Amino acid sequence: xxxxxxxxxxxxxxxxxxxxxxxxxxxxxxxxxxxxxxxxxxxxxxxxxxxxxxxxxxxxxxx
Numbered sequence: 001x002x003x004x005x006x007x008x009x010x011x012x013x014x015x016x017x018x019x020x021x022x023x024x025x026x027x028x029x030x031x032x033x034x035x036x037x038x039x040x041x042x043x044x045x046x047x048x049x050x051x052x053x054x055x056x057x058x059x060x061x062x063x
Contacts (some may be wrong), residue, residue, distance in 0.1 A: 004031040004039075012036045013043075 012030040021026060023033040030036065043049065 004035055009036055009039045013040050 005006045008031050012026055013036060015021075015030070015037070016026060026033055043062060
């Protein structure tokens with residue numbers, strides 16, 4: 001996923017969800033918005049967010 005740590009991607013996705021801001025308004029310290037958006041779409045397609053343990057598996061599994 002573009003060389004970004006998965007934890008950083010997940011933090012950016014959760015921050016966007018928590019605050020309701022669009023991807024383009026994520027803070028500068030977040031990964032590039034294109035990477036965050038594509039990671040979210042990929043994980044959503046794989047149903048990662050349907051169960052809390054899916055998030056954990058995504059974070060600890062190999063890239």
